[in-house]
Amino acid sequence: MSEIVINNRMGMSQGVIHWFKFASPSSFYPLAGKMQPWFWALAAVFGIAGLWISFFVAPTDATQGEGYRIIFVHVPASWLSMFIYMVMATWAGIGLALNARLSGMMAQALAPTGALMAFLSLWTGAFWGKPMWGTWWVWDARLTSELILFFLYLGFIALQAAIDDPRRADKAGAILALVGVVNVPIIYFSVKWWNTLHQGSSVSMTRAPSMAQTMLWGMLLMALAFWMYSVAMALKRVRTIILEREAHTDWVRKLAEVSE
Amino acid sequence: MLAVMRRDLLLAMRRKTEVLTALFFFVIVTSLFPLGIGPETALLRKIAPGVLWVGALLSTMLGLQRMFAADHADGTLEQMLLSPTPLGLLVSGKNMAHWLVSGLPLVLLAPLLGVQFDLDAGSLGVLTLGLLLGTPVLSLVGGIGAALTLGVRGGGVLLSLLVLPLYIPTLIFGAGAVQAHSSGLGATGHLSLLAALLVMALFFAPWATTAALRIALE
Amino acid sequence: MLTVHDLSCVRGERSLFDGIDFSVKAGEWLHVRGANGSGKTSLLRLLAGLSQPAKGQIHWRGKPADDDAQAFRAELLFLGHHAAVKEELTALENLQLASELDGGVLPRAEALEALQRFGLKGREDLPVRFLSAGQKRRVLLARLVTRKAKLWVLDEPFTALDTRAVDMLETLIGEHVADGGMAVVTSHQAVSIPGGKALDL
Numbered sequence: 001m002s003e004i005v006i007n008n009r010m011g012m013s014q015g016v017i018h019w020f021k022f023a024s025p026s027s028f029y030p031l032a033g034k035m036q037p038w039f040w041a042l043a044a045v046f047g048i049a050g051l052w053i054s055f056f057v058a059p060t061d062a063t064q065g066e067g068y069r070i071i072f073v074h075v076p077a078s079w080l081s082m083f084i085y086m087v088m089a090t091w092a093g094i095g096l097a098l099n100a101r102l103s104g105m106m107a108q109a110l111a112p113t114g115a116l117m118a119f120l121s122l123w124t125g126a127f128w129g130k131p132m133w134g135t136w137w138v139w140d141a142r143l144t145s146e147l148i149l150f151f152l153y154l155g156f157i158a159l160q161a162a163i164d165d166p167r168r169a170d171k172a173g174a175i176l177a178l179v180g181v182v183n184v185p186i187i188y189f190s191v192k193w194w195n196t197l198h199q200g201s202s203v204s205m206t207r208a209p210s211m212a213q214t215m216l217w218g219m220l221l222m223a224l225a226f227w228m229y230s231v232a233m234a235l236k237r238v239r240t241i242i243l244e245r246e247a248h249t250d251w252v253r254k255l256a257e258v259s260e
Numbered sequence: 261m262l263a264v265m266r267r268d269l270l271l272a273m274r275r276k277t278e279v280l281t282a283l284f285f286f287v288i289v290t291s292l293f294p295l296g297i298g299p300e301t302a303l304l305r306k307i308a309p310g311v312l313w314v315g316a317l318l319s320t321m322l323g324l325q326r327m328f329a330a331d332h333a334d335g336t337l338e339q340m341l342l343s344p345t346p347l348g349l350l351v352s353g354k355n356m357a358h359w360l361v362s363g364l365p366l367v368l369l370a371p372l373l374g375v376q377f378d379l380d381a382g383s384l385g386v387l388t389l390g391l392l393l394g395t396p397v398l399s400l401v402g403g404i405g406a407a408l409t410l411g412v413r414g415g416g417v418l419l420s421l422l423v424l425p426l427y428i429p430t431l432i433f434g435a436g437a438v439q440a441h442s443s444g445l446g447a448t449g450h451l452s453l454l455a456a457l458l459v460m461a462l463f464f465a466p467w468a469t470t471a472a473l474r475i476a477l478e
Numbered sequence: 479m480l481t482v483h484d485l486s487c488v489r490g491e492r493s494l495f496d497g498i499d500f501s502v503k504a505g506e507w508l509h510v511r512g513a514n515g516s517g518k519t520s521l522l523r524l525l526a527g528l529s530q531p532a533k534g535q536i537h538w539r540g541k542p543a544d545d546d547a548q549a550f551r552a553e554l555l556f557l558g559h560h561a562a563v564k565e566e567l568t569a570l571e572n573l574q575l576a577s578e579l580d581g582g583v584l585p586r587a588e589a590l591e592a593l594q595r596f597g598l599k600g601r602e603d604l605p606v607r608f609l610s611a612g613q614k615r616r617v618l619l620a621r622l623v624t625r626k627a628k629l630w631v632l633d634e635p636f637t638a639l640d641t642r643a644v645d646m647l648e649t650l651i652g653e654h655v656a657d658g659g660m661a662v663v664t665s666h667q668a669v670s671i672p673g674g675k676a677l678d679l
Contacts, residue, residue: 099530148425155422162412171475172408176422179404179468183426186457190429193453194436248492263578267564274566274605335560342526343579344552350579478529 025102025242026251032235039235043228050221057214072215074124076223077117078142081149082184084114084230088156089181092174104170105245107177108160109238113230115153121146141195145188152180166245264340264353265360271330272361278326279361286319286366290373301378308377309387309438313431315373316366316391317398321420323362324402327354328473332410341477348466351473355396355403355466363395379438386441386451390434393454397430400465407472430457479503480525480629480660485534487520494520495679498534502629502675507651507661509669512679518664519559521679522633525662526556538629552581555627557635561614563606569593569617570602576621584624592620596646611638619643622650630654630661636669 054072088110095103125143126136137143156173163169246252272279293311294304331337340350370391371384379387405423409415437450479502486496494517502508510518523529525536527547536543543550563572570589577584593602596616598609606614615638622630630651636644651661652671663669 148428151421151425155425158414158418158421159408159412162409162414162418168475168478172472175404175468175472175475176408179426182464183429186429187425190432190453194432263575267567267575267579270571271564271566334564335558335562336564338528338558338560339556339562339576340579341528342551342554342556343581344548345579345581346548 023100023102025105025246026249028102029239029242032239036232036235036239039228039232043225043232046221046225046228050218050225053214053218053221057218068128070124070128072218072222074121074128075219076226077121077124078146079223080226080230081114081117081121081146081153083227084110084117085149085153085177085184086181088114089174089177092170092177096171096174096178101167101170101245102242104167104174105238105241106234107173108170109234109241110230111153111157111160112237113233115150115157117226117230118146118150118153122150139195141188141192144191144195145184148187148191149184152184156180261345261349261353261356264350265357268354268357269360272357278323279365282319282323282362283365283369285322286315286369287373289318290315291376294376304377305379305442308374308379309383309435311377312370312373312387313391313394313435316370316395317424317427317431319366320362320395320398320402321423323358324406324419324423325416327358327403327406328410329406329415332476337473338477341474347470347473351403351466351469355399355469358403359396359399363391363399366395367391380442383438383442386447387438389451390437390447390454393451393458394430394434397454397457397461398427400461400469401426404465404468404472407469407476410473410476430454433457479539480662481537481540482525483535483537485521485524485536486532487517487524487529488532489517489520493532496533498677498679500675500677502660502662504628504658504660505655505673507655507663507671507674509674509676510662510664510679511676516679518679519633522556522631522662522664523558526554526631527551528556553628554631555622555625555629556631556633557618557621558633561606561611561618563614563617565607566605568603568605569598569609569620572606572617573620573624577624580625588624589620592623593617595623596620597643612640612643615639616643619647619650622654628659630659630663632661632663634664634666636665636667 050072054069088107091103091110092107094100095107122143125140125146129138130136156176159176160169160173163172243252243255290311293307297303297307328337331340341347343350367388371388374384374387402419402423405419405426408422409419412418433450433453437447437454440450441447481501483499485498487494498521500508510521512518520529524531527536527543527550538550538553563569564575567575570586570593573589573593574584574586577589590602593599596619598613598616598620601609601613606617609617615635619635632651635647639647648669648671651663652673655661655671655673
């Protein structure tokens with residue numbers, strides 16, 4: 001995600017060469033620091049717009065009442081949880097293929113935010129389900145896949161936490177993430193199959209009510225808000241990771257934050 | 261590849277206890293469910309596929325660490341990485357041996373245990389066939405997890421966390437096959453999907469396992 | 479035939495060594511010396527291809543060793559810290575299986591002869607569990623004889639060996655080198671084998 005922004009900024013002049021310059025932790029650190037405030041700002045702007053639409057502009061749903069408004073958090077969170085997993089796996093894969101430290105650090109930075117999105121999606125799903133079907137949990141295909149995705153995130157985080165050597169942790173995590181990416185479609189398909197076999201029911205969160213334009217806008221804005229938030233969080237976290245892992249290098253020791 | 265398989269089988273024969281413990285675990289765990297739920301046969305027949313498959317999953321997981329941990333500890337795994345024979349072949353040999361020792365006995369035991377749940381002959385057949393197709397997938401995918409967690413703190417539990425989500429499709433199709441058969445829908449769909457999973461695992465799992473092993477031994 | 483250029487190794491956050499250059503030709507052997515923790519084992523593992531260097535290249539027969547890793551491994555014999563034997567198998571089985579893993583079949587007679595040369599006569603059919611530490615190492619050393627490799631990379635091969643076995647191993651390495659082979663050896667002790675160079679880490 002940050003890569004897209006960099007290319008846009010650099011595309012004005014030197015393109016590819018500039019990108020590789022930022023592939024080292026020491027040059028990326030200050031860049032990430034400068035980019036962060038922009039993303040926080042964008043997140044706030046989109047978030048406010050999105051929340052305003054979801055609460056005030058989108059019409060009350062005929063069948064579901066006010067409670068349905070939680071989909072404005074639930075659906076974007078689901079989208080983001082899957083998107084982040086893909087991005088995380090991509091960075092991890094690049095780190096593995098090119099033996100690049102920064103890519104691995106980026107994957108490590110993304111994982112907790114992705115897990116948070118998955119968790120948020122599950123909780124909001126439960127809150128939505130309670131007034132609709134009277135239970136806190138429903139073995140709907142999407143929710144179940146989301147739960148399994150959450151476990152995949154936890155597995156990734158746990159594996160990296162358990163391995164002391166950061167380079168080995170990066171590479172092992174990359175393999176796990178890539179295996180996960182291949183499995184996510186399989187898991188989703190199998191859960192869907194399982195679900196239709198057992199419930200075969202008409203009750204489904206995936207069958208969205210025919211959406212008013214405003215509802216769609218609300219969800220898109222919230223999705224953008226979450227996206228910007230995730231980038232900002234990832235940048236913040238990767239800076240911390242860089243400091244931790246490169247603590248022994250000269251440039252870190254000279255940093256203002258560190259040398260007092 | 262055959263040499264590795266023979267070697268692992270020979271080793272397993274000389275350390276029978278580990279292997280048998282996992283099998284007893286399968287038997288005991290599946291027997292716990294009727295005790296916990298009650299002897300009503302209709303209910304037991306319904307839960308049988310799920311219980312037997314979950315039992316098979318857990319039992320396989322118990323034996324996963326055995327695939328690489330011992331060889332890692334005494335240095336023979338390192339020698340395998342240095343062998344001119346492609347590591348993928350050696351890994352496949354180990355996977356096969358693991359399945360023969362951990363998976364195949366489950367396949368043979370399952371019909372006997374299925375009788376405890378009052379499953380009819382047809383269902384038992386589907387169950388066995390499903391396990392025959394599915395247990396190799398469990399060994400293959402589990403091997404990736406075992407290689408990733410070699411020598412890592414919290415190994416066994418971490419391995420479960422990593423591998424169980426990946427086992428879910430196999431579980432769904434395997435148990436689903438029996439249920440589909442019992443409800444008259446026919447199990448061919450499920451069983452073909454299981455076969456597809458097996459083919460995919462046969463192709464891709466050794467690669468991932470090889471990469472993970474090299475990383476673990478760096 | 480083995481050339482190393484500008485090799486550097488990083489373990490965790492410490493740089494173990496940097497900018498190492500050396501070459502080992504046929505008929506030569508290299509004695510890697512250094513204090514504990516100076517990176518001797520790491521260097522040997524880099525040479526064997528078990529780990530990747532942070533910087534630098536390793537060339538075998540003029541080409542990067544990575545280019546045809548399988549061919550390189552066919553000519554390499556690496557013995558690390560571990561005895562690399564399965565405790566439950568007999569010495570004979572260990573030797574024969576190790577050969578099969580390397581792609582060749584070792585006739586029983588040859589295996590027995592190798593084991594006897596290393597003083598394990600009469601103990602070939604015992605599970606290795608029942609051998610002493612020194613005897614276990616000798617099972618692996620027997621592999622030096624049965625596996626015809628060009629480059630021997632040996633990490634502390636003299637550990638746990640008595641004087642007779644040390645002499646035997648030195649003779650063996652000497653013969654190997656004289657025959658046109660190469661060896662890279664780490665050892666805390668002085669090693670008296672002709673044709674050697676030293677590298678201090």
